[in-house]
Amino acid sequence: MNYKKIIFLLGLVICSIAVVNAQDFKYIGAAKCKMCHNKAEKGQQFTQWAASPHAKTMARLKGAEAKDPKCLKCHSTAAGVDQALVATITVAEGVSCESCHGPGSAYKVATTMKDRKLAMAKGMIIPDEKTCKKCHNEQSPHYKGFNYKEYLAKVMHDDPTTK
Ligand code: HEC
Numbered sequence: 001m002n003y004k005k006i007i008f009l010l011g012l013v014i015c016s017i018a019v020v021n022a023q024d025f026k027y028i029g030a031a032k033c034k035m036c037h038n039k040a041e042k043g044q045q046f047t048q049w050a051a052s053p054h055a056k057t058m059a060r061l062k063g064a065e066a067k068d069p070k071c072l073k074c075h076s077t078a079a080g081v082d083q084a085l086v087a088t089i090t091v092a093e094g095v096s097c098e099s100c101h102g103p104g105s106a107y108k109v110a111t112t113m114k115d116r117k118l119a120m121a122k123g124m125i126i127p128d129e130k131t132c133k134k135c136h137n138e139q140s141p142h143y144k145g146f147n148y149k150e151y152l153a154k155v156m157h158d159d160p161t162t163k
């Protein structure tokens, strides 16, 4: 084998490892985040989300719509992702944490979570306008336009101790 071949094969091995790792990040569901993110003094992210339209949006889909992938892809985190990545998340919880923050199986560890860089390397997303527009766009039959600032203010769940 010549050098070029060896380098090419090495590249292939590295790429396939990267792909396997990326697929290791699975969706675990909001109840798992609740364990650590529902303290009153830290902003009660779970309770705030549970009271938001995102948590109740499966109730919008009537009859056959609740099984229609065309509707589910925006109304349910669990139904809208690669089914191989579904761990403990349920379709019924609607649009939950991991639609915005990324699949949590690898970053949910407290020591990882405290280190933003490490958490991001393990699949955590700090959401921005683009994250929202995956669903808030003209493909939605009830699209009402999307003003990021206004919409963000309605679903914010700041932790008063981290600012
Ligand atoms: C074992 C406890 C634990 C679990 C489970 C957990 N987190 Fe965290 N999370 C933390 C800690 C600790 C921090 C660091 C900030 C703090 O002290 O509150 C944090 C920070 C974050 C941040 C802010 C990161 C930053 O750098 O601004 C986000 C977003 C977040 N978590 C989302 C989630 C989501 C979504 C889930 C569920 C998929 C989850 N967490 C599960 C403990 C946890």
Ligand code: HEC
Pocket (backbone or CB within 6 Å): 060, 061, 062, 065, 068, 070, 071, 072, 073, 074, 075, 134, 135, 136, 137, 138, 139, 140, 141, 142, 143, 144, 145
């Ligand atoms: C591209 C993402 C997307 C798709 C696909 C989608 N929805 Fe929605 N849906 C949304 C968003 C986002 C809203 C919130 C409305 C807004 O603020 O634009 C919404 C709102 C709704 C509402 C509330 C209506 C209202 O007036 O507020 C109903 C009912 C609904 N959707 C049903 C459906 C059904 C049924 C389907 C499948 C035929 C579907 N949606 C497909 C994203 C989507």
Ligand code: HEC
Pocket (backbone or CB within 6 Å): 030, 033, 034, 037, 045, 046, 047, 049, 050, 054, 095, 096, 097, 098, 099, 100, 101, 126, 127, 128, 152, 155, 157, 158, 159, 160, 162, 163
């Ligand atoms: C609709 C999208 C969306 C959903 C759903 C969502 N978040 Fe967030 N979250 C955000 C945005 C946007 C921010 C602000 C990011 C920034 O700091 O720029 C944020 C911030 C956070 C922070 C950091 C708060 C701070 O001030 O340090 C935590 C912790 C968090 N989210 C946890 C959760 C948990 C737990 C859930 C589910 C129970 C959840 N989020 C659901 C969009 C979302």
Ligand code: HEC
Pocket (backbone or CB within 6 Å): 053, 054, 056, 057, 058, 060, 073, 074, 075, 076, 077, 080, 095, 099, 100, 127, 128, 129, 131, 132, 133, 134, 135, 136, 144, 148, 150, 151, 152, 153, 154, 155
């Ligand atoms: C996975 C798809 C998805 C993502 C990502 C998403 N949303 Fe939504 N959002 C929805 C759906 C579906 C509804 C409709 C909820 C309902 O009323 O049933 C909605 C409703 C809302 C509403 C209520 C609108 C109204 O008419 O009252 C606000 C505000 C909102 N989203 C803000 C955001 C923001 C801000 C982000 C990004 C940080 C975001 N959403 C990301 C799917 C999504």
